[in-house]
Amino acid sequence: MGNLCGKESKDNFEGQGRTLASAPAPKTKATIPSSVTINAASTPKRTVGGPPRTLGDANIENDPKAAAAAAAEARNNRSSSGDLQKKLDAQKRQTNTQTLQQAANENRKAREADQATETRNYN
Template identity: 45%
Template sequence: MGNLCGKPSKSDPFSQPGRTVGSAPPPSTAPRATIPKTTTTTTTTQGQNLGGPTTAAGDNRDEARRAAARAAEERAAKASQTKGKLEKDLAKQKAQTRVGTLENVSQEERRRRDVDQTAQAVFYN
């Protein structure tokens, strides 16, 4: 496909001789930069526990558990607070029991059966 809005290139990429897929790339004329080798040093010191040094190993764990429990209680308290009318309505809908809705459905179903039975009685007589 040609370039619609650009200028035509001065050199044709196919005018140069090509190479096969398995052949090596042509040598570069630019000098390569060499990366100096670094030496690695290893140390055999014992690592430090996160949270800094402690007198007893369980102190930090207990403190972390208390902080996590406190944060969970705060989240639960925020979640239980109602904020507006829409949220109150949604809470009401969630509080409706399935039994209440089933009772309404069963009453409608009984009425339909009664109407059907009366209609059958009228048509057969």
């Protein structure tokens, strides 16, 4: 089955063919930018150094886990003075019973509003 609404695909084998020998020759050298000079004396000598470490010794400055933990602590300890932040802080300080009481009060107010609407719309 074919695609009913699609376009006809181009056939890669249409037109004139060519033999393997007629393909263009591949480049043998890579081009070097003119800004680069080829001089063994001008290339800086690379050195590997630093204090020796023992196997398993974790480098605290470069440890990704320690960096992520420090960033999370910094975000957690940062305080903002916005209204939403104050409301969020108040919610965090609530105990479980206070949270349940607040939810019960909201449900009661919603029921009272529904009852008032029903009374007002009584025919």
